[in-house]
Amino acid sequence: MSTGExxxxxxxxxxxxxxxxxxxxxxxxxxxxxxxxxxxxxxxxLPAVALILLGLxxxxxxxIYQSLFDQTGSNFIGLDNYKTVFTDSEQLTVLRNTAAxxxxxxxxxxxxxxxxxxxxDRSRFEKFARALIFLxxxxxxxxxxIIWKFVYDxxxxxxxxxxxxxxxxxxxxxxxxxxxxxDPWNTLFLIIVLIWVQTGFxxxxxxxxxKAIPDDIVEAARLDGVGxxxxxxxxxxxxxxxxxxxxxxxxxxxxxxxxxxxRTMTGGNFNTSVLSYQFYREYFISTNQGLATAIATVIxxxxxxxxxxxxxxxxxxxxx
Amino acid sequence: xxxxxxxxxxxxxAALATGLVLAGCASSDSGGGDAxxxxxxxxGKAECKGLEQLADFGDLSGKEISVYTSIVAPEDKPHIDxxxxxxxxxxxxxxxxxxxxxxxxxxxxxxxxxPPDIAYVPQPGLLQTLVGTGKVVEAxxxxxxxxxKWFGEDWKAYGSVDGKFYAAPLGANVKSxxxxxxxxxxxxxWDVPKTxxxxxxxxxxxxxxxxxxxxxxxxxxxxxxxxxxxxxxxxLLRSAGPDVYDQWVSHDIPFNDPKVADALDEVGGIxxxxxxxxxxxxxxxxxxxxxxxxxxxxxxxGKCAMHRQASFYAANWPEGTDVxxxxxxxxxxxxTMSEEFGNPVLGxxxxxxxxxxxxxxxxxxxxxxxxxxxxxxxxxxxxxxWVSANKGLDINNLAxxxxxxxxxxxxxxxxxxxxxxxxxxxxxVGAGSFWKEMTNWITGExxxxxxxxxESSWPS
Numbered sequence: 001m002s003t004g005e006x007x008x009x010x011x012x013x014x015x016x017x018x019x020x021x022x023x024x025x026x027x028x029x030x031x032x033x034x035x036x037x038x039x040x041x042x043x044x045x046l047p048a049v050a051l052i053l054l055g056l057x058x059x060x061x062x063x064i065y066q067s068l069f070d071q072t073g074s075n076f077i078g079l080d081n082y083k084t085v086f087t088d089s090e091q092l093t094v095l096r097n098t099a100a101x102x103x104x105x106x107x108x109x110x111x112x113x114x115x116x117x118x119x120x121d122r123s124r125f126e127k128f129a130r131a132l133i134f135l136x137x138x139x140x141x142x143x144x145x146i147i148w149k150f151v152y153d154x155x156x157x158x159x160x161x162x163x164x165x166x167x168x169x170x171x172x173x174x175x176x177x178x179x180x181x182x183d184p185w186n187t188l189f190l191i192i193v194l195i196w197v198q199t200g201f202x203x204x205x206x207x208x209x210x211k212a213i214p215d216d217i218v219e220a221a222r223l224d225g226v227g228x229x230x231x232x233x234x235x236x237x238x239x240x241x242x243x244x245x246x247x248x249x250x251x252x253x254x255x256x257x258x259x260x261x262x263r264t265m266t267g268g269n270f271n272t273s274v275l276s277y278q279f280y281r282e283y284f285i286s287t288n289q290g291l292a293t294a295i296a297t298v299i300x301x302x303x304x305x306x307x308x309x310x311x312x313x314x315x316x317x318x319x320x
Numbered sequence: 321x322x323x324x325x326x327x328x329x330x331x332x333x334a335a336l337a338t339g340l341v342l343a344g345c346a347s348s349d350s351g352g353g354d355a356x357x358x359x360x361x362x363x364g365k366a367e368c369k370g371l372e373q374l375a376d377f378g379d380l381s382g383k384e385i386s387v388y389t390s391i392v393a394p395e396d397k398p399h400i401d402x403x404x405x406x407x408x409x410x411x412x413x414x415x416x417x418x419x420x421x422x423x424x425x426x427x428x429x430x431x432x433x434x435p436p437d438i439a440y441v442p443q444p445g446l447l448q449t450l451v452g453t454g455k456v457v458e459a460x461x462x463x464x465x466x467x468x469k470w471f472g473e474d475w476k477a478y479g480s481v482d483g484k485f486y487a488a489p490l491g492a493n494v495k496s497x498x499x500x501x502x503x504x505x506x507x508x509x510w511d512v513p514k515t516x517x518x519x520x521x522x523x524x525x526x527x528x529x530x531x532x533x534x535x536x537x538x539x540x541x542x543x544x545x546x547x548x549x550x551x552x553x554x555x556l557l558r559s560a561g562p563d564v565y566d567q568w569v570s571h572d573i574p575f576n577d578p579k580v581a582d583a584l585d586e587v588g589g590i591x592x593x594x595x596x597x598x599x600x601x602x603x604x605x606x607x608x609x610x611x612x613x614x615x616x617x618x619x620x621x622g623k624c625a626m627h628r629q630a631s632f633y634a635a636n637w638p639e640g641t642d643v644x645x646x647x648x649x650x651x652x653x654x655x656t657m658s659e660e661f662g663n664p665v666l667g668x669x670x671x672x673x674x675x676x677x678x679x680x681x682x683x684x685x686x687x688x689x690x691x692x693x694x695x696x697x698x699x700x701x702x703x704x705x706w707v708s709a710n711k712g713l714d715i716n717n718l719a720x721x722x723x724x725x726x727x728x729x730x731x732x733x734x735x736x737x738x739x740x741x742x743x744x745x746x747x748x749v750g751a752g753s754f755w756k757e758m759t760n761w762i763t764g765e766x767x768x769x770x771x772x773x774x775e776s777s778w779p780s
Contacts, residue, residue, distance in 0.1 A: 071779070154602060154606060154609055155601055155602060155606075156601065156602035156603065156606070159600060159601065159602070159623070176602075178602075178605065178606070178609065180609045181605055181606075181608060181609050181763065263541070263542060264541065266544075267540075267541050267542040267543070267544045268542075269544050269545075269608070269756065269759050269760075270608070270759075270763065281752075285542075285747065285748075285751055285752045286747075286748045286752045286753075286777075287747060287748055288748075
């Protein structure tokens, strides 16, 4: 198809959109009664609902349905794929790694981000200090992974080092270490990359939240003789609790979807694979449709409660 | 006010819609079914000598052919330059389009009914998949004749599916190379080994001097492990011969056949031998995390003596490295284990796959399968990095010494060419478990476990 034809199709689509909206307006504008309002509202909401059903719900249901079938999607095998996910030794390693990611990344990013936000709050270099920790957010995960791959590069102690981590070890007179290879610690070294990226996000949201604590509360606390750690524990944390939870859960969801780091740094080798990468690998490389959709369903089930909780907290935050 | 606006909006929308529908109809053009007409523009021109076959397609002036490849800038320029002669002799113009996402995108375009006229397909496995869609057009008789004349039977077979010939070979690369430093060898009085046993004896000799003789790297992101699969394929070709190799690739014998296990143990004798590897980098397991691009570089520092890797590794040496027989680095042919199987050569290449039988497309296929084009392409690549298995290719037209050596190996009548096996196996194995298990094998898995795991992953 030529570019001209593509443009033509685009304009036709836009024109169609105008026509549809105009028709809806024309048909509903005469109704003034209470039922008329309901009809008007429905006329505008229903197309969106239909698109969500088509674009989200339908693929989700199809995926779940396909996860009950075998490799090629032709024979029904019940819950066998789920049995593989939870019993096969390779898949168990994947689950173990995923658990490590989901627990460690949100905890450390949020903790470091929070402490940093409190420490630089109202200091002289605040803007600079915040920019410094926020910068990694601007790097794509693939870019960050390539940078860290260089950081972790391994050469034997007797050779010239090009990875800064091993150069430091060598400088200290220690043996160089295979950061990428040595299982299970290699997963931790990959996790550090995501913490490095996500801390900036946590810091920004929490910092804004800290600034939003009303001055009278802080002053009242000061008058009562609260300071330092106690101020942090009894005033700051309770005041920003909703923001903390939103940050924790958002990073949690990001972590469950994180796949770029594993793909770029190890390609899932050396026991570092996680669910989101394993899904991709099973589907696109091993062409095992059944197992892949089963893994996708597991991710879906894991993300679901966090999303629900996240949305509720978000509403609370906005209601304040 | 409100209702007037609505009406005007409607009128505009309607006008737009009608106009665009009409425009949409006008731009659909006709394709295919053109009869051959006119005399070819190359008639009587001196530079078109040797391309008389193109006369069959008549005057193609003003016609265009879309060509889709995985080769992107700056390597696309020699290709485009090599087509000038075609335009001179036929009047038709090929349009080049390269993409790094070629393999995925080509499948998408074919499925969407929007294939290019010609695609350079780098894997026989992918060619089979494409032919399976029913969209690939058989090669015309001129191309078939040229392939018989200029390429070996083995090459023609890789461009055929189920006995039908579809795609003529284009470029080639030789994987059976060992990179070494000619300076380092002559300084130490080492000779280039001619047999496998010589090579192992030399390895022992080098190891005794305190230098680890071999270096390797198999890290390649998602494709980590592929250089190790090449090692196994090369050794199996030498230890068990091409016939066993073919049976193994097509799964007529199991993946974990004892002969394959023997070959892998032979590879292990080098790659998993702490006395031999990993020169300039570390121990055996460091092979798994060293990028394949970096695997041979310790040779330049004198910390490693030999690195088995394909001819295209020439591009990985730093700028200013003298790649020639008496220079900083060069390659020798990975020696044979016995006289029994001739000189097995493991390699790869691209195949010209057509999705249309319009005369200009067939003329272009014909042009690419001639010796004239092969020499044009060689002359259009002043920096080297290209070679073909075309027997009409004059070695002297190739720019770099390593290309000339590759060309000689490919044209050697004793050469038995075999295509990279992992490119022909089903994707689950060739791009999945084979890579993964070879990586595990390097980091400590036993030969038996690795081969058993790959065998069990072969789709039934």
